[in-house]
Amino acid sequence: MKIGLVLGGGFARGAAQLGFLKGMFEAGFDRSEITLMSGSSIGGINALGVSLGKVDKLEELYRTLDIVSIGYLKKMLKNHFVKDLLDEIYTDEEKLQIPMYITGTCMSTVSTHYFYCGLDSEKEELDKKLNITVTFPFVNGVVRREFNKWYLDGGGTDNIPVYPFKYNEMDLVLILHCYPKYVPPHFMVYSNTVVIDVDIAARCSNGISTYSFDKKNLNEMIDIGYEYGKEFYNKVLCDRDLKAIKERGQQFIREEADIRKKKRVPLNAAVIFNKVQSSRKFE
């Protein structure tokens, strides 16, 4: 069975996403079952962790991270935070084990670019692409100049990068995002692919900040995400019968709908950017 994984952006909520993934892996989900991944913003970093099989290492980094202000984060990113992070989890000898797409917003054409990172991707190139996808405005610079183009954070125009799966057909696509009101795009809904979207932050209370990278906040999110990931795996992915997964997945979404309805949307800016993108009607 070909499984695709979409990891949406969400600033600090990426910690909950990582916890969710760890929960799924520990519950029995085999990483080698994933055929292709697509990540935007912090989801891109998580995708790299999954692709390299370094989820534990990444979790350790998240748990020790303690950024008390945006100014500090800005300083960290300016000082090659992504490069340092890559050095921590990725040596020159290592190669990606799962291909993935990294999203960037091209400012020159105001379009979304999905960079393909194949199994033979060079570290330098990967470094550039990851730097593009985490170009948080006014944090990692307003825009970045890479590949002779100006780029903005991938979440700017597509925070949940499902689009590459339009061209890469899968049997099952798991969309892990943090938009309570997210609805999968029509090209996925009308395709033969089984689509299950999970709001990984559904169990995080409204009091847990999306924009805070302080230690307590991150640890809390990882723990909540971990439990949620385990629960999701046991409820939905406990066997590999696609039809049963579809039914259980839909049941799971229905059960979660009430919780999601009560949630506040924490990513208003990203929602607006996504609306701008969809209004351009590129599809």
Added chain:
Amino acid sequence: MYCTKCGFVTRGIEEKCPYCGTNFVPEKKIDHKLMFLGWLEVSPRQLVKLVCFNLIFAAVVVDLILNFGFDVTHLHFTPWMFFGVCSFLFLFNGLIFRNRKPKVYFLNSLGFIFTFLATLILSYQNATLYGHDLLFWSFGCILPIYVLVVYLCSTIYFIVKRKYNIWSTFFYLIILFLISTTLFVFTLVNLFGIKDSTFASVINYVSFVASLISIINGFILSYLQIKSKML
């Protein structure tokens, strides 16, 4: 768009892969699963339009046959029936099935006004209204007022939307300019008694001047836009 060579995907305006230069394969714009009749590539909306158009066309043909073929003047459809049906279609297309392209609204309104005038003239050939025949009312009042209303609406649209497309604007301007120039010529040669009426003459002059001003401004704006694009 998907690059078959390097796997790069873009959702934007690029025609070829910005990294390896491979030309993108153009996508099929039509989603067959959304089509009502997949094999015909016709959507429900297009199907409704097609049926309505055929009904209107059949009504026009029947009306013409009744009007010219038989001496049953009170039996054939009246222009008010056309006014009603066309208004319904205009509203139906414009409001219920929203197509936000101004060109569609413009062509709809153009078709609507000409159909209405044609049925009005053909149906009441010898009738007079306030001492004037229907040709006078059509070319002396209704058509120039229509031209002015279109100018007013398009100016408001331009100001609100701030969209200016050289080619589509000239498409409207040329059609409107041709109509208003023809009406202006009618006024000069005193066709249908337009020159004798002060109101009809003035409204025709105003529509002609509005067309002239619009087309000159259109040229200036287009020149400036082309110049700025070249820079």
